[in-house]
Amino acid sequence: MKRVLILIGTLFFLIGCEEKIDDGKINPPYSSDIDDAMYKDVVADFENAGFTNVKTKKIEDLVFGWLTEDGEVEEITIDGETSFSTSSRFESDVEIIVFYHTFQETDKDITQDTETDESENIDEGKGEDDTSKIEESIDSTKDEVITVENNEEFANVLGKKSADEQTSEFAEKYKGRTIAFDANIAYMNNHGSYTTRYDLLIYTGDYSETEVYGPNFQIRDVNISNLNLTGENIPDTIGMGDHIYLTAKIIEWDEERQLFRLEPVSTEFR
Known part of the structure; x- marks a missing residue:
């Protein structure tokens, strides 16, 4: 009799588990800690999982696209929530919004308008030599x-x-332009918790522990390959005190921190 009661209890437990699992809800294919994913892939994965109300929203904040790729996901919200895991369960028609980085459309529109105007001028044959x-x-x-x-x-x-x-x-006048100068790596440390990505503080001229001239220059969140090392004297390792000839684009002037943010074009050791 005791065995029969145990068997019946086990059956009720299993039935209860099945009812909880088969609730018509779906597990998301990603957690809220998503990293280095492209929005088209994320949207496709959510739809393949059975979600029917997946939307996208642009964050038009890219300038060069070398640190963050065009289309890279910043955040996902499910029913307005920003914290969830792959074990969370949601209705199939819950609203999902995928936020991703991209370039401003206005920049592209301006380029297209400029190209159109130039084409019209050439077609009309007015001032071709002067325009050229x-x-x-x-x-x-x-x-x-x-x-x-x-x-x-x-x-x-x-x-x-x-x-x-x-x-x-x-900085404001020449933002986006390329500069080149003799420089040195005044300081170099890991970017956040990464072990192969770095933040570099750059000063002009030769390295000195006692005297510094010129503004602060920063190259942020790069690995060694991003520095585009060139020349005949490429060392096995780089670090504080190295003398370089740096060619880089001006991203911006950070007034609060009093430094230039640069995008490296090439780095030659001298």
Whole structure:
């Protein structure tokens, strides 16, 4: 009799478990801690899992796209919640929003409008020679790498003891342009908890523990390959105190921290 009661109890337990599992809800294919995923893949995976109300939302914050890829997911919300796991269960029609990084559409529209205007001018045959000369001059100036030899403003910025109003004015005027100068790695540390990604503090000229000239330059969240090492003297390791010739694009001037943020184009050891 005792065995019969145990058997009946076990059956009721199993039936109860089946009823809980078969509740018509679905487990999400990702947790809220998602990292380095592309939004199209994420949307497809949610839909393949059975979710029917998956939406996307752009975060138009990319400038160069070298740290964060175009289309990379920032966050997922399910029914407005930002914290969930793959063991969570939701109705199939719950609202899911996938937030992802991308470039501003206005930048593309401006480029397209410019190309259209230039095409119309050429088709109309008005001032073709003058237009070509102006375009060549603009392109040449825009592509020119700024150095202390060809830009007096840059030479003044590097020669100052510390940053001032001229520094921020230079940064605003030449934002997005490429600069090149003799520099040194003043400090280098791991970016967050990563062991192969780094933040570098760059100063102009040769390394010194006692005297520093020019503004602070920062290269942030890069691995060694992102530095694009060139030249004949590439070392096995890099670190604080190394002398380099740095070519980099100006991303922005951080007024609060008083530093330039740079995107490396090439790094040559000297």
